Amino acid sequence: xxxxCERSSVRAMTDTSSTQIRMxxxxxxAAEALRHKWIESEKAGRDLGEGAIxxxxxxxxxxxxxERWVEHLEGRIFWVELDRxxxxxxxxxxxxxxxxxxxxxxxxxxxxxxxxxxxSHERKLSREELWEVLNILERLDINSRxxxxxxxxxxxxxx
Numbered sequence: 001x002x003x004x005c006e007r008s009s010v011r012a013m014t015d016t017s018s019t020q021i022r023m024x025x026x027x028x029x030a031a032e033a034l035r036h037k038w039i040e041s042e043k044a045g046r047d048l049g050e051g052a053i054x055x056x057x058x059x060x061x062x063x064x065x066x067e068r069w070v071e072h073l074e075g076r077i078f079w080v081e082l083d084r085x086x087x088x089x090x091x092x093x094x095x096x097x098x099x100x101x102x103x104x105x106x107x108x109x110x111x112x113x114x115x116x117x118x119x120s121h122e123r124k125l126s127r128e129e130l131w132e133v134l135n136i137l138e139r140l141d142i143n144s145r146x147x148x149x150x151x152x153x154x155x156x157x158x159x
Contacts, residue, residue, distance in 0.1 A: 022078045025068050026150045032064060033057065033151055050155045061149045063110065069145055070108050081147055093139065097132050099125070103140075113137050 037052035071077045075088030094100040099120070106116050120133045 020078050022080055025065065025079045025081045025147065028068070029061065029064055029149060030151055032060070036060070053151060053155060057149050057152055065147055065149075066107070066110060070104070073104075073140070082145065086145075089139075094132070094136055097136065099129055099132050100136060103133065103136050107140070107142070113142055 033053045033056040036056040037048060040052045040055070041048045068077070068079050069082060069086075072079045072082045072087055073090045075091045078087050090100075090104065102119075103116055106119060111119075116133065116137060120130055125133065
């Protein structure tokens with residue numbers, strides 16, 4: 001049942017100009033939330049309904065979204081809701097940077113701009129490296145890449 005649900009909810013399309021996989025974050029997120037609901041309902045021995053979906057949104061949506069964004073930046077999967085210009089950005093920008101990989105690692109683990117700036121301050125980076133950090137953070141623009149989970153608006157009595 002889980003596999004059927006996932007296959008019907010996730011739209012994977014092949015771009016006609018390449019073999020690039022195009023997917024929808026919202027559809028994939030809905031499949032993940034339904035999988036979570038099914039697993040948690042099985043554990044509880046009853047259908048947990050919308051409460052389990054709300055729980056997934058609250059606990060997992062932001063991490064799920066961040067992981068998809070990094071896949072998009074790395075050029076692994078084109079997520080249709082994300083900025084087209086960001087796709088594969090890490091394959092061609094900041095390649096000679098000494099701090100890029102650490103910034104991406106910190107972003108993958110949920111780091112925000114302030115976390116990364118604090119890290120750069122603690123490391124006592126050179127002035128040049130600090131400018132690299134600022135340039136990378138400005139180019140990636142974490143704050144403008146957030147998406148609201150559409151599942152929440154489709155649930156009744158979301159609180």
